[in-house]
Amino acid sequence: MGKHIKDGELYQPSNGSEGDWFESKFCMQCLHTNPDPMGKKQCKIWCRAICYRPGDPEYPREWQYQNDKPVCTNWQKWDWGNDGDPDDPDNPKAPPPPPDPNQMDLFPVYPDERNYETVKVKEVVNE
Numbered sequence: 001m002g003k004h005i006k007d008g009e010l011y012q013p014s015n016g017s018e019g020d021w022f023e024s025k026f027c028m029q030c031l032h033t034n035p036d037p038m039g040k041k042q043c044k045i046w047c048r049a050i051c052y053r054p055g056d057p058e059y060p061r062e063w064q065y066q067n068d069k070p071v072c073t074n075w076q077k078w079d080w081g082n083d084g085d086p087d088d089p090d091n092p093k094a095p096p097p098p099p100d101p102n103q104m105d106l107f108p109v110y111p112d113e114r115n116y117e118t119v120k121v122k123e124v125v126n127e
Helices: 016-025 044-051
Strands: 063-066 069-072
Touching: none
Parallel strands: none
Antiparallel strands: 063 069
């Protein structure tokens, strides 16, 4: 009977072959990494995993075990050969761009939106 690994425990490949397997399963099929070595898009998570070891604050928390299997929690499936460049604005398969952090919300977000009666709104009165 094998050792049970806790969900969320950090994963590090035990050798180069295991690292190659993980990279081909996740990294080379991910939206965040262009498998073309000359590609401009390379994953910072992968770079941190190569440079640091578990226990270092810089080691990626995204490489972890889930259900006793290693995964990257930031992985987003992308077929670079068929889906094209995800950063091309004319690519219909490309994901929407991330929201602009400088853009304000259209509506206020209350602590408990399900119960508006309990939310007290302070009115500003011009004197």
